[in-house]
Every structure is written in structure tokens, then in C-alpha cells.
Amino acid sequence: MYTDLQSFVAELERRGELLRIRESVSAELEITEIADRMVKTGGPALLFENVAGKDFPLVIGLYGTRERMALALGAKSLDAIGERIRNLTEVKLGGGLLGLASNLPKLKELASLPPKRVRGGPVQEVVWRGDEVDLTKLPILTCWPQDGGPFITLPLVISKDPETGEPNIGMYRMQVYDRATTGMHWQRHKTGAKHLEKAKRLGRRLEVAVALGGDPALTYAATAPIPPIPGINEFSLTGFLRGRSIELTKALTVDLEVPANAEFVLEGYVDPEEPWRPEGPFGDHTGFYTLSDLYPVFHVTAITMRERPLYPATIVGRPPMEDAYLIEASERIFLVPAQLILPEIVDYHMPPAGIAHNLVNVVINKEYPGQAYKVANGLLGLGQMMFAKVLLVTDEKVKPQEHLAFWRTVLQNAVPGRDSQFAKGPIDVLDHSSRSWSYGSKLIVDGTRKHDEEGANAAWTPNETRSQAELPTHEAVSRQHQLAGGFWFLTTHKQRAGQGRELGAWAAAQPEATGVRLIAVLDHETDPADFEDCIWTLLNNIDPERDVEVLTGPSGPVFVMDGTPKLPEEGFHRGWPEKITMTEAVKRKVDALWPRLVNEPVPG
Template identity: 35%
Template sequence: MAHNGLNEFVKTLENKGLLIRIKEFVDPTYEIAEITDRISKQKDGGKALLFENVGKKFPVLTNAFGSIERMLLALEVKTLSDLSKEIDDYFYWLALPRRSLFDKLRLVVEKRSLNSWQPIPVSGRGECQQRVHLDPDLDSLPVLKSWPFDGGPSISNSLLHTASPTNSMRSIEICKMQVFSKNLAGLKLQTHNTAAKHFADYKKLGEHIPIAITLGGDSVYSYAAKLSLSSFLDVYSLTGLLKRRKVKLVKGITVDIEVPYDADIVIEGYIDPQEDLIWGGPFGGQSGFYALADWSYKFYVTCITHRRDAIYPAIIFGVPPTEDDYLLKVSECFLMGFLKNTILPEIEELHSPLMTANKSLSIVKIKKEYPGHANKLANALWGINQMLSNKVLVIVSSNVDIYDLKALALIISTLYNPLYDTFIGKGPNDLDDHACVKVGVGGKLLIDATEKLVEELVNKTAERSIDVETIAERLGDKDLHLFAFSAKLLAQGISALMVSIDKTKGLSSRIVASSLVRKLEEDLPKFIVFVDKEVRLDDVSFVAWYVSGNIDPTRDCFFIEVEGKPAPCLIIDGTRKSFSIDSFNRDWPNIVASNAETITKVNAKWERLGLGDFLESPSVSFTGIQYGNSASVK
């Protein structure tokens, strides 16, 4: 069914037993985030939560899209396969050559069908403007402050609407902004997105940039905006395609920007490009680490409008899995449909495990056709906006199940030759990626685990039989300066060794790796992964998240030379970086976690929340990995 505003989506979720209403008072400062974090990390994402008593007139909805089932309800499809087929068919018909008269006539029909889903402007006021506040006060909204080291309350699950001053191109993108006062917020733009181009155009003209921020409305808007397709496909055209109906748009009250008729809340205002920036943050980031303080544009709010029955939606960013990771997961269906029916037909599947946030690690299955095919594909993927945040790309052949991670690891251990099947590139990255050597630009690692063709067989080396007991004995040497090690994966036939070191003692991963490689000699695995001493090596999923977040492959993925030749083992340094050891000249962020006071408060009120059996705070296992009492490591 169609969801006209969040209230209707809430009713759908409730009718299916997928939502819990919380009537007990819950503080938007820390407590909502802590409760949501516990629920969202349950198997299959837990349930959506509607906090009805938050000290403001608007209830707060969290974890609404935090499962595949709820995403499918939002998109009005039964399975991910249905969604994939629908998107495949769309791009297939767009890309198909039109040779015969029948094909051309069918294209006319298709165009008419596509036109029937284009957004339409509506005169008068929309449901999003049933209440208008020309003396706006951002404090009237239940804006969350999610984590102890956040620089202030921030609005997360919102859509930024801008329009070009020179043509009809509009941009709708996910944004986050910090609230500073009743009518002032800080807004940060990703430089590679369309909104940043609009900003540059207005700055050249010396004019204010009109902006509208929307919250809520049809449950599919957030998904469509998450795809970052504004540069070539209008978000509301995409929404119409997915929903098979037009999106109605209305003009803002104080800005000449169109917004969805059915949005729950609209915040209107402008940026003066001639003004100085404002220092904002830090915030809990999508990666699960803090996005540290940075400069933002001053966003002056001129009007707030909302529905009579408006709901305030919020997404809690933190250590995965979170609601945002499910949004990204479903967006892969669209990305796959676009890629394999347009520029990369050899792609069969793409999978970014939930344990690695924001596509930092992705696995691609391809129909391999020629030598070097994996390298060509990797460069193409890293060149599109939807894969800019990817740092590790594993490419396999079409006979591999990329969702069976253990089987995948065994395939990599068999087919991957570190010296010949490793490629490290460089390109744009997310501005909040803390590990990049330079802000917004970072390394990209390709692991080519495809079946090798005849022309590539010269690169094949003899398989090494590794004696786990011998390795364990050698690693016990105190001169190696290892804090701990785990041969758990080696015992399963996976050629990867995990070790931890204490960098507070001034140890360098490169120096320790050099000694370690020489010590292991013929028992050298294909990978040695370094983490900090606080990380539990028995939790492989956590290690994978920690490492994928902490590396810039141009600095942290390397080989050790032995007797003038690189040893056939890829070293991956997933430790924290510092200036004194690693010549890293920026602050390094802490992991996002609740503080003891918040955890205790939520524990005390748990029975009154109606959430079922008690759930331990995920932050309990993270606090030991935090250093110091701030967003950055001290």
C-alpha cells in the first residue's frame, strides 16, 4: 500500500508486529540512541521504535528501515529478487538498441510509462505545510544528541534539496546538520555531490543559496536519496518508478524550492556563500567512528512547516549493523541493475557485508572474459559516486557464493597470489573517512581472487601447507613484540593470521611485520592483519570492521622485502595511526559508544519500556577500545 507520510508507514509496521510504541519518557539526549542501538543489533535488525514521550510535541521514529523486511515494506515489494528484477528490466529497456519498428513502438510505450511516474508540481499548500512557523525554532523539534562526545544535537535522517541557479537540475541528497540555535544550523556538503556544484554556481553569482530540508514523507524517499543519483536521475522520478505513481511536489513557503507534498517536516532557509564557515561536530559517524569536528556552512532557517500528525524520523549512526547499513544494502539492488545493464555487463552480483560499514569492503562476482578483467572492473567501480567510500574490493569468478563468507575466504586462500593479484589504486573518498592520508582522497585495494586464465597461469605459485602448531610456537617469541595473536582462521584453512600490538609502547606495525615475516619463513600466510591490543581477535567480524575502517591501502597495505624480494604475504595494518609512529598529522577518532551513566539509566528503565527481555548494551564491549575522554584518541 502507499504510505502517505510516516504515520501510515508506522501503522503498516504496527499491523505486522514490526514496531514497538514506547510510552515511557525517553530523553533525546543519549537515551534514544542507546535504546535503538541495543534493538538494531538484534538478529535481523530488531523492530522499529516509536518514542511517543520525548518532551516535544513530535514523536521520534528510529530503526524504521533497520531490516530487509521493513525495507521491502517501504518499497512495496515482496523480495529483494523482485526489486532487482524490476530495476534490471528498467535499465535493460533503457539500454537496449532499437532496431525494428516494433522495438521503436515499444520504446514509445515505455517512455509514456516513464513519463507517468515523473513528479508533478501541485498548486497551493501541501500536507507538509498544514502548520507553518515563520518565526522558526529548531528547539521545537526533538533533535537527538546521540553519543557522549557529539558536539551538539544534530538532525540526521534528512534530505537536502537544492536547485541549480542556471538550469532546472535539482539535487536531493542525504545530509546531516548540527543545531546551534533556534534558527541557525551547520551544514556540511560532500564535495563530489551535486549540491556542492549548486553551491559553487550560487557563489559565483554572489547570491544566497535557497535550501529546503525535509524529514519523513513517503518511506521510500530516504532510500532513493541514498543512491546519490542526482547528477543523472531525479530522486523523485526514481521514487515514482519504484512506487508506480507520481510524487506530488509543492513550493516552499520562503524558498523557491519544491518539496514533497507528503513530507512530515520541512525546514527552509539559506546559506550566504560570502559568510565565514562555522566550526561544528564531532558526531558519531556512519563508519562507527566519530566524524571529528570540521568547518560547516551556516544554514539560516527562515521557516519550519509540518503535517498536523508529523513524526520526527532519526537514524542512529554507530558501529554496524545499524539502520543505515540496511539502507545501503538494499541500494545495492539498484546499483547492480544500473551497472550490469549499462557500463559493466560482466557483473553478476555485488555484496557489501553489514559488518563493514558504508561499503568499505565489497565483494563482486563477475563473468570473467579476459586477463586483467578484475583490474579493469575495479577501476570502473571506484570511478562512480556510489562506490567512492569503498576501500577493499574482492573480485571472484561466477562459480562463487559471495554471501558464504567462510567459503569465500577459502576461495581467496586458494586463488589469490599476493604478489601478482594485489592492486592498490587511489581516488576520491568520503570526507569523513578518518584513515585517508589526505582528507577526501585515499587508497583502494583490489584482491583478485578470480579463476586465472591461461595467460595468467605464469603468476601461479605453489600452494603453501601451513603448520598451525609450528606458527603458534614461533609467535610465542617475545622478541616479536606481539601483544596477542590468533591462528583461528589458519586452523580452518583460511590463509590469514591476526595479530595485535601495543602501539602505546612506540611499536611500528612495519617493524613488527618485518620481524614476523622473517620468523615465519616457509609458514608465511597470504595475509597478516594487525590491530590494536584492545581488539578481541576471536571476533572476526569485529576485526574486519575495525580494519576496514582504519586503513588507507596506500599506506597500510604493503609487502616486506626479504633478501631484496617482496615476501608473498600482504600486510594489512588496521591499527590506529599517530604522528610519532606513522607520520599521520590529523587527530584519530575514537569508536562510537555510550557512556556508563547512559547505560545505567537505560538499564534501570528497561522493564518500563515494553521492549521484552533485557538486552545488554553493545557499548559495553566497545568502551575498552576507547582512548581518553573525547571524540579523538588521546
């Protein structure tokens, strides 16, 4: 079993899941374009041996398929990890001595959680201090054309609670400003931000270490929504996933423990009294650019590394991306804990088009009226699930992973307005459409079979697919498409306030809205015939209570959703970001390189 990045890379290569690229390629945009094409076609991880102008090779796409994600966690499948957790929770308390003895294998697993302390380690074979520190020698990616600079995208940011000493390992992007300073993207809800606040109250600097590489299970653990339980942290989760303790060693210049088998460690500090610095824009996991904002500054005082390290990276952007499989791993791992609190949950899924927090599909065993709302609101109270924006619930025999089929099932059973509910709560700070920064609304749709108390299951015949040529024309509609099962998607080049709502109302009044239960008006860059593109755009661009209304169509109530960009005249003043796209010049250059890189024709 591999316990570091290089042994995992070797295993991927042995399995034919890694492609070495020897051609010189730039870390500015070019690697992104190549990696983006590869992950969207389910291709292998990539090892760039010759990054132009840099001292180290780069590996990307390590978690870019469901199978590689499971392999990174040492499992045959992601579901198998969930079963391990289920078995661990079934501890027998009766049966006398023999009954207690039956728990020993489970207790042994629990005992493997704490990390193991060692002296030194491969990550400290080479040490840069003082003027030797130079982040520009690392192949740090400038991912997208409007990014504010190069960003470290797969960091394991380690800090300690200044009061309790409890460690935290989080993954927060880091914009490189110069040879020895970066931004630290600690959002308001993140543990690192809380550590910095405590350090400020105590009048001290916050020491930080940033590991790159190491056990791939630890990289996953840094993204996991671990509940705030003393003694349970990312190191212990890695130990559980691996079945043995992760090895930590003392950092050289800060009072922190770091993964002994990492590739690089950046040691340094954040001064809470120092003015925050502009960070961004950044092409984010939402598929839109996060606009520039002020964030703390991380000062690097030392860099330690292996003799011949690999620099690990990832890219985020329009889904599907590599982060979809990290999210799915968390789904499978935390399904069992969710079921312990909400036992009626059969399964749930966060589709890539929902970019983790925008959409949750939930299947339940329903026993009484109102249970769909009970489960949905219960989920909104569980850790990072508080950021969820739209929750769809059904009790039908449909898999939540079957995205289009799930929507169709929910719409079949849900009368808009009667079987839906708005709520308010915390929203991810990266959500650009919320009414206020980090605060907005949620939409719950009850797609379960109704009990008598909830109103009868209304007879409804969904529409069939209709192309643009079969639909009514409107001067403000760029393109439109109806998808069988209750959908009508329209796009418009928005010019004025209220345009999206007006077009939605116009569509709802047309005879062609018969059999439609969801009308969405979207920006002109969206393909109305591409369901995933439409749902991704829609969920990014709505604050549900503001942008979703229920109107009466020719066959009853219909959800009308304004998924267009919002203008200042509509009360929106924070600035609306652009969708992420690569430049045509970079695309053409990669087209020319592609046959030499992968020995295959250019995709598409």
C-alpha cells in the same frame, strides 16, 4: 500503498514490525542506546511516544532490516527492484507495430517519473515563522557521548542549481546550534556544495528546504548514487520506485518545491559569504567520530508541519546499523546499470564491515587474463564507487554477501603481490586514515582462477584456527587469533611509531605463519577472534599503499597490514579519531529500563 511516513508506520505496526515505547526517554544518548541494541538484534522499528522535554514523538529504525527496507520501497524483496530495472532496460526496438506496443508497460513506468505539483498539503497544516521557529522543540538526537550537540540525522536537504534550476535532494547531517540555525555538512564531492559554490559566484544566497519524513522511498532516494543526468533526480527515482509521481508543493518562504506529504519542512538559506562554523565531532557511519571541522551555516526562516507530526531519525555507528540496508538497496538497484557498462559482473556486495566505501566484493564471469583488474578499475570510475578502498574480485561460485567465505575464496586464489594492485584516487572525506584529506590509495586483489598468462594457480594449504594459547608470545601483542582460511589478527596498545609494521614483520617470520596470507595488526580495542570487528577496524585504519606490504612467510608471500592508529611521528598530522562507544552510565540506565520498554530480558 503508503505515500507518507505515518501510513508506513501504520503498516509496520500491522505487521508486528513496530514497537511503541510509552516510557519517558531522553533524546540525549538514551534513544541511541535503545535503537542500537534493537537494530543489531534485528528487532522492530521503535516509536517513542514520550521524548522527555520535547513536543513531538520520534520514530527510528524504519529501515532496520532487509525486509523493512524492501517494504519501504514497495517491493517483496530488494532483488525484485533490481529485476524491475533489468526489465525496463530490455526495450525491444524491432518487431514493427506489435513490437513497439510490447514496450508500452515499460514506457508507462518511465512516464511516472516526473513529480506532480499540488497546492498545499499536509506538511503545511501548521506554520511557524520568525520568532516562532524553535528547533529545540523537536526531539533531535544527541546520538553519542562526544557529539558536538544534537544532530538531525534523516534530513532530505533540497536545493536547486542556481544556473540550471535542476533540483537535488541529499541526506547531509545537520548539527543544531540554536533555535534557528544548524550546520550544513556539505562535503566537497556533494551536489549541495556545488550549488553553494555557484551561488557564491553569482553573488546570491542559496535557498534550502529540509524535509523530514514523507514517502519512505524518497528518504531512500536521498541516499542513492544517482548519476548526473538532467531530469533524473531523487523525485523521479521515487516516482519510478513507487510506480507513480510523488506530490510536491511550493514552499512558503523559499522558491523550492517540497514533498507535500512530509512531516516537517525547514525552510531557509545558506549565505555563501558567511564565515563557516565549527561542526562536530559526530559519531559517524564509519563507527569512528568525525572530528570537528568548518562547514556552512543553515538559517531557518520557517518551519511547516502536519497537525500531529512524527519526527523521523536514524543513528549511525559501529556496523551493522540501519544504513547497511539503505546501502544494500542501492546495490540491488544499481547492479543492472553497472552490468550494462561492465557485463562480466555477476554480482557485487558492500559488506557492513566495509561501511559502504571501504570494501566491495565482486563476482565476475572471467574470459581472459587481467579481467579482474579491468572490472575493478572500471567500477572505480562509476559515480560514488570512486570512493571504494579495497576491491576483492573472484570468478568462483561464492556469493559476495557471504563475507568470510568470500575473503577465504579470494585468498585461496590470490598470491599477495603477484595478484594485487594499488591505485590512487578520491577517498571519502570521512576516511580518517587517508594520506591526505579526500585523497588516498586503493587495493585490488585478484582472487580469480588464473590463466596461463597470469601465472599458475599456486598450490597453497590455508591454516587452521589457532587461539592465543597456541600462538607465539610477544611483549607488545595484547591479544591474537588465527582464523582458518589464511588470517592472523594481532592487537597491540600502540606506543610508538612503526610498532604496527614491526609486529606484522615479526608475525610473518614465525613458523605459525604457515598457511597464512593476511596478517593484520590492529588496535587493542579490537577483538581478534571477531572477524567482522577485525575487518571493520582494519579497513578504516589503512591507506593501502602506505599500510599494506607483502612479506615472505614460511609458505610464501603474505599481505601484512598495519591497521593501528597512525601517529604524527609516522607523518600523520590530522588527528586520529576514537571509536564510538556509549557511556557505561547510559548502558546501565537502559539496562534498568529495558524490561519495561520491550517486555524482554536485557540483550546479552
